Amino acid sequence: MTVLPLRRVHPAWWVAAATFLALVGAAGFRAVPGVLMDPLQAEFGWSTATISLAAAVNMALYGMTAPFAAALMERFGIRPVITAALVVVAAGSGLTVFMTASWQLVLCWGVLVGLGTGSMALALVATITGRWFVARRGLVSGVLTAAGAAGGLVFLPLVAHVAQDQGWRAASLWVSFAALAVVPVVLWLIRERPADLGLAPYGGTDADNLAPVRTGAARVAVQALADGVRSKAFWFLAVGMMICGATTMGLIQPHFVPAAHDHGMPATTxxxxxxxxxxxxxxxxxxxxxxxxxxxxxxxxxxxxxxRGWSLLALPVLFGSTVEPPMLAFIVFYGLDWVATIPPTMALCREAFGARAPVMFGWAFASHQVGAALMAVVAGIVRDEVGSYDLAWYVGGAVCVLAGVVSLFVPKRRVAVPVVVAAG
Structure with a gap:
């Protein structure tokens, strides 16, 4: 095998580029519930809590699928798993155009799309960075994480305008086509491991090539969880990730648009x-x-x-019928902070769990999505019962401060100090 100098284009960068596109393509439909909530309520008469339930199922499965998807990638390969996941996302998005009952919304929007996007969740980022990179791992983790999180949000204006001009069914079909369009790119550019090309990972040596795991995917994932629950590091990371998910994908992503609409702001704005x-x-x-x-x-x-907690506590007074500078300041800050937590969390997983980090991070990310699912439902219930989202913003702000404190207590790896015995 050969080690390419860092100044030359390493195939790892092409793998990262294809992964970026896959994450962006899959992210689209996850962000759609907040935009289509009003059209669905207008056509079917479903409550906010009912639609939030579908979003919650999506978020929960998105997280719970991640550790098993990471293990499946070890067992069967990255390309087959990503390709199947994109097809499932496209199917779930496309089939919503035929639904007539709320359980069908939960099945398509929640189950199918949740399973598909979960198979390309941030455990994929951990797998790619762990296999293909030694140098620049943190930077690449940040770029790929941004793709998965920002992709859905960037889709929102397009989805909102299509839904407004052509109806929510047309918007769902466009998202389905976007997911399918990424499949050829994945098949063309993604390779499994640097060793398959006779190379070492970017910035590494042959010793950094990770051997594939050929045992059962479910066994690997379950055993990782069994080991994780006995680790303080895992619990501290999981609690932080749960709160992270609750205050981003569970609170802001599905409920910001309807909350702003409550204050007279157009949904497209x-x-x-x-x-x-x-x-x-x-x-x-x-x-x-x-x-x-x-x-x-x-x-x-x-x-x-x-x-993040301080910004959520200030949010209720920022809403209005028009966009004012304080609201823009909130948007800029929340964007910068949205999933900035993921690269340091991945780094702590690698520090604590070594080669098992992708699967262990998959379980930590599962807690992220459990938190998102719980908050999505709770915020919807708060809106239905109280008539305002204010209480949900305040609770989100308080638990963020708790997550910050908990993160300080993630144990540091103890490095063994060699004992030198003096001659004579």
């Missing part, structure tokens, strides 16, 4: 604000990846969570 969140998320997550290579990840998580 609110969707445009969420798209700005997606744009600034790219900047913030890449910057977070760069910082993760240089700063203690625990300190980064403390800063990210506490600042």
């Amino acid at each position: 609110a969707a445009g604000l969420l798209a700005l969140v997606g744009i600034f998320d790219v900047v913030g997550t890449i910057a977070s990846g760069w910082l993760t290579d240089r700063v203690d990840p625990r300190k980064l998580l403390l800063a990210y969570y506490v600042l």
Whole structure:
């Protein structure tokens, strides 16, 4: 095998580029519930809580699928898993045009799309960076994480305008086509491992090539969870990730647009604000990846969570019928912070669990989505019962501060110090 100099284009970068597109393509439909909530209520008369249930099932399966998908990638390969996942996402999105009852919404929007997008969740990012990169891992983690998170938000204005001009069914079909369009790119550019090309990972040596795991995927995932629950590091990371999911995908993503609409803001304008969140998320997550290579990840998580909490506490007074500078400031900050937590969390998983980090991160990310699912339902119930989202924003702000404090207590790996015995 040969080690390519860092100055030359390593195939790892092409793999990362194809993964970026796959994550963006799959992200589209996950962000759609907040935009289509009003059209679905108008046509079917479903309550906010009913539609939020479908979004919650989507989020929960998106997270719970991740560790098994990481194990399946070890067993069967990255390309087959991503291709199948994109097809399932396209099917779930496309089949919604035929639904007539709320259970069909849960099946298509929740189950199918949740399983498909979960198979390309951030466990895929951990797998790609773990196999293909030694140098620039934090930076690449940031870029790919931004793709998965920002992709859906950037789709929002397009989806909102299509839904407004052509109906929500046309919007669902466009998202389905976008997912299918990525399949040829995945088949063309993604390769399984550097060793398949006779190379070492980018910035590494032959010793950094990870051997494939050929045991059962389910057994690998379940055993990783059994080991994780006995680890303090896993519990601290899982709690932080649960709160991260609750205050992004569970609270802001599905409920920001209807909350803004409650204050007289047009849905298309609110969707445009969420798209700005997606744009600034790219900047913030890449910057977070760069910082993760240089700063203690625990300190980064403390800063990210506490600042996010303060911004949520201020949000209720920022809503209005028009977009004012304070709301723009919130959007910019929340975008920068959206999933800036992921690169440092991945780094702590690698520090604590080594080669098993992708599957272990998959379980930590599962807790992220459980938190998102719970908050999506709770916020919908709060809106139906109280008539306002204010209480949900306040609770989200408080638990973010808790997540920041918890992150400081992630144990540091103890490095063995060799004992030198003096001669004589």
